[in-house]
Amino acid sequence: MSTQSTVHGRSGLGTPTPAVIPGAVLWAAALLLAVLAPFALYPVFLMKVLCFALFACAFNLLIGFAGLMSFGHAAFFGGAAYVTAHAAKVWALPPEFAILAGVGTATLLGLVFGALAIRRQGIYFAMITLALSQMVFFLALQLPFTGGEDGIQGVPRGRLFGLVDLTDPLAMYYAVLALFLSGFLVIRRAVHSPFGQVLKAIRENEPRAVSLGYRTERYKLLAFVLSASLAGLAGSVKALVFQLATLTDVTWQMSGEVVLMTLLGGMGTLLGPVVGAALVVALESYLAETSLPVPVVIGAIFVFCVLLFRKGIVGEIAGILKRRA
Amino acid sequence: MAEIVLEARDLSKEFKGFTAVKGVNLQVRRGTIHALIGPNGAGKSTVFNLITRFLPPTRGRILYKGRDITRARPADVARMGLVRSFQISAVFPHLSVLENVRVALQRPLGTSFHFWKPEASLHGLHERARDLIDAVNLAAWADRAAVELPYGRKRALEIATTLALDPEVMLLDEPLAGMGHEDIGHTAALIRRVAAGRTVLMVEHNLSVVADLSDTITVLRRGEVLAEGPYDTVSRDPEVREAYMGAGHG
Amino acid sequence: MFEFLGIPPQALFGQLLLGLINGSFYALLSLGLAVIFGMLNVVNMAHGAFYMIGAFVAWLLLAHAGIGYWWALVLAPLAVGALGLVLERTMLRRLYKVDHLYGLLLTFGLALIFEGAFRHQFGVSGQPYPTPELLRGGSNLGFMVLPVYRGWVVVFSAMVCLGTWFAIERTRLGAYLRAATENPVLVQAFGINVPVMVSLTYGFGVALAGLAGVLAAPIYQVNPLMGSNLIIVVFAVVVIGGMGSILGAIVTGLSLGLLEGLTKLLYPEAANIVVFVIMAVVLVIKPAGLFGRER
Amino acid sequence: MLEIADLHGFYGESHVLHGVSLEVRRGEVVTLLGRNGAGKTTTMRAIMGILPKRTGAIRFRGAELVGMAPHRIPRLGIGYVPEERGIFASLSVDENLTLPPVVRDGGMTVEQIHALFPNLKGRGATQGTRLSGGEQQMLAIARVLRTGADLILLDEPTEGLAPVIIEQIGVAVRALKERGFTIVLVEQNFRFAATIADRHYVMEAGRVVDMIPNHRLHASMDKLHDYLGV
Amino acid sequence: QPAAVSDGVVRVGVIEDMSGVFASITGQGAVTAAAMAIEEFGGKVLGLPVELLHADHQNKADIGAATARKWFDEDKVDAILDVATSSPALAVLEIAKAKKKILTLSSPGSMRITNEACGPYVAHWAYDSYAVAHGTGNTLVKQGLDSWYFVTADYAFGHSLEKDAGDFVTASGGKVLGSIRHPVGTNDFASALLQVQASKAKVVALANAGGDTMNAIKQATEFGLTDGGQRLAALAGMINDVHGLGLLGARGLIITEAVYWDMNDETRAWSQRFFQRVKAMPNMLQAGVYSSVRHYLRAVQAAGTDETDAVMRKMREIPVNDVFFKNGYIRKDGRMVHDMHLFEVKQPSDSKGPWDYYRLINTIPAEEAFQPLSTSRCPLVKN
């Protein structure tokens, strides 16, 4: 087993990693930190970070490991949020089923989007996903159940498995943490699975992968659907945390935001999106209290990253570590 | 006469009114090395792409082991044992040499969609992968990223990867293009070695290698078959000399 | 009196005419996008922002310098084009060697900056821009009152589109452009200053957006977010028409405007999404777009 | 007319030319011979200024080309016919033909060009890349003749062409020489080169290793075999 | 008894649209109005400082909700005394109910606030869609304008405006011919207007607000609606819209508002001070914010604490009396009941200058102005 601290997956197989023990310690420390965090920081803020971190990780699965840049992931995030909110509020489903309904919707959407979008690559792919997600935006605006501009409000958090009362902020936090971790682990595993190997091969050289007998569209589609489902999970959880689902979650600016998080943290690294999401969410909540215009600052970071910092924080650090090694 | 393993019947391809391949009939016998030559733009690569289903033909049929594969998907063609290489080197640059070969070995396992399985489930393939890597003299490079290989070694890796699929028919598109003299000799020998027990269809400009390796040669010109036969016959054909070889060869 | 699918002809012609007006904007904007994409391989996400800036320049000229519509029609595109030129020289240029996606991301960032800055400065409630004296009033077409100004928009943008199409497809300059799209290095080796041409192309493409902005100012409020949603529709138009095709951009822009108008009559709920549905259908049938070449 | 001294050329990190020196006199036909990858094409690209990085000296009629903006170089009167021909698919034959701007007086008229390459006559509206390979090659050469450039760089004009067409191109090159054009030719096919050139430079691994005047070619056959491995 | 005030500060907040379509009718004006109320108390109540927080929700419900949540959880805010726009307001309302905090709303007009969504600590202050629809609807139908077509903003407030006005029209024998919905912040009303024009409805009722209303009126003129004899009714029109359009564009509009700056000396004096700071005259939303903040502070004073239950009890006990609202009271469903006024926008020739826009045509007494309790769907009313 290769246990690497940076999990870039590009270094050779079987090379003994000197960072095995520090890596494990690092993970444990991070977990401990996550468990203790709500006693020091505002839990809702932390939950928001976790939701967006999961969202960014899901997005990153597609761009970083399948080489497909979706500019429409808000559709899955927001779509799932709406369905979860509706399920919890109107159908009065318990939270676990409400989340399941949201994730299911995102998966279906992912299937449809994916089937259409993987016909093209690169910028075309980005534009198609963007346009399709805009369609979901308009649907969210017009469908009767979404509440138009009002969104769905006052969503009950309910009791998880009939046991845990999620109205308690701490309980909610640990539930979110658990969901985030399971999402994160799924992604981590997927990246290092037989499937992940094929995906990497496709990203590197698609015609060659085809000539080896892989039906690459199916792999790309599965990656897309997986990514959509996990983005949906993030959206569903967010709907329960904030007890509402609104248009903001399905706008294309939201799709752009998740790109920024991933770019800032480092595309194609496992931890990058988490770092990026934490940073962006923290920055936004800090900026909200200053008179600085948020979009301008976010846009400036975008431009900065694209021009000078394309590997992102984690990517750069990994690069430095690699050079020293 | 040996069995025909691959056959093209009246194969044509038009690109927006421009006919790149015109009624080509091609029969490849099992166990032979069959070369496809012709001037640039004669349609060699196009024929290749048609046979491996990377391009849909405008007209004509392709038969593989007697089965019509004209409408099959490229990936399926590969699964049936008809595997191609590319004119420009085709490796997975940021995978290691071992992983490059393993990707090819992994498909028959049937776990390629299993995103929940650990990578370790693939380790059973390493032994066979290393054997193949040895076979093309790449053992020293096994753990290096493919991008770091010199050009000729990449071609060797590509052949190892192709062999990993244990193909019945290998299609090689200019396997020697861009190689230095040393590499050419080495690779030609490799092709001869791996061709044992298989069928090879290759496009190649290097006439001396073609002469040396191939049992049958088909000459294309402007999308049409100009001549076919063993090297000696073909190279004496005045039309072939005029269209392709010129006064200098043969 | 004939009816079409049970719709009175008044309504039909009226909505179609409105569709044509929207289509004019789609065409102008997607034309600029197509020109830029063709030359630079950049999906200009900031196109909507430039459209907005064009409108704002017109408004600022009027509000602060008393310079009216007709001058704005010249000055605003120039200003927007100059801004585009600077951005291309200082930023976009550095990205041609890396994945084209970075061009998209950069321009997305720029769009955020511009829209955010204008929003910060002017709010989003919108600034009124008066219709120019000469084009006030309406002309009664029998089935509807067509505001003269909107008629002018259709005619003028059709002229601009045709002019651009002619310049690119039928002139030497256009030949340079098309050639440089294929092989910039070689065109440079013929003695043509390709980097300048690329900058100018970007400048021209965004100037078209700026021009559309000026045209839009008297119809809609001048508003920092006026381009941000419009632009996605325009992207869909470009995907349907085929990326990089000039004619495709113009024809698809106009026809989708019409189609949208028609949908507003037949099934108004779907008006906003009809473009996207068509995009999905086109993708299934002809992935390269109606006029596009597979690259 | 053209003088190259200690030219170094790079593609990114890789150092490809290691001090190329050669000179070309007015009215001459000079070939660059050498194996694949010897740096012949790169030398031409360096002259045209379309190599990412180069150092050394390239003087053309006294003007220093190293450091000059790439689009200014052709305007001094240098025409370039690239290895891959570079016919534009989105342009018609006529558009391809008239694409390079006229840079000096004395260029050929379209009629003269048609006289030289009869194959191009009447094909003006055809899409450039629909022409056969040989015709494309003719078009690529014709294209620079119009511009008035009197130094013409031809990169492998015979590659992959049927001998008939090679012959035709040979005729054209000789005709150009008679008109006073100076020509630098990259050739693999040195049989062809021998029929038209005055002198041959031999390149190996990014350097000029030898210069053979055409009349000594036969005497130098053994040496050439060594250099080129033919 | 200062000890009764949590952490020694009385913190109140308002969440407004500072830069969006509703910025001119809420925005800085609303914040200033709140500040003016606090200043009247010398910035102190019960001897302790009063702190005013304000935030911009950018018209997004989730930002509004997140702000409210954080204010209550982290920043120890005691009451939120206005949230602009229905969607964020309803989101904040849910949070305030859950956290048992006082919420008064002046800017949003949705009827849900005092019906389905009502809460024991929620008061709806300046107006609601029933009140304005009632005022304008009644007047126009009485003039014989009995066929209506709605252009409705697609959110809670728009829907409730349309419904309430529609109910009046049908109840008084008129007919609703149809309605078209549009998203908030629409640029182009052309195709909606075309449809409305074709319907030949006598009244084109704009069930939207702020920038949308202005845009719609402007374009209606462009397409010759009014020249064709159709009458425009801006159901939630406000003085700022009139100012934005100019009298030429807005003349003859019927507008129902709770306040007008030029009613009497008292309103003129206050409004002039407001004008000094905001460069605009107050509308009913901003006056409502002033009124509700002032009332809240009086209740804190009377209760001697900032504890929610005690303050709310006092708020219901004490009548609302200030510059703009006389003898108002908070009903069981949270509605603050007061008079409404019906204005007609003056002809340009009748106006003495900027902001001299309204002519009072009628005052609707408090008892008639609002939805009767008997038809309320508020659960609090039944018990």
Ligand SMILES: Nc1ncnc2c1ncn2[C@@H]1O[C@H](COP(=O)(O)OP(=O)(O)OP(=O)(O)O)[C@@H](O)[C@H]1O
């Ligand atoms: N996608 C395409 N669209 C239009 N024409 C094409 C396309 N692909 C190939 N052609 C044309 O078809 C002809 C045959 O091309 P092909 O690549 O098969 O030649 P080839 O014999 O393999 O040449 P080479 O020796 O250079 O590889 C050429 O004239 C080429 O221009």
Ligand SMILES: Nc1ncnc2c1ncn2[C@@H]1O[C@H](COP(=O)(O)OP(=O)(O)OP(=O)(O)O)[C@@H](O)[C@H]1O
């Ligand atoms: N774009 C490039 N990037 C990096 N290396 C390059 C590039 N183009 C050529 N090279 C390398 O530069 C060296 C010289 O190439 P060049 O094309 O000049 O050779 P040549 O003599 O023209 O060969 P040929 O006969 O094949 O045309 C070769 O080693 C080649 O691999």
Ligand SMILES: [Mg+2]
């Ligand atoms: Mg070369």
Ligand SMILES: [Mg+2]
């Ligand atoms: Mg307190």
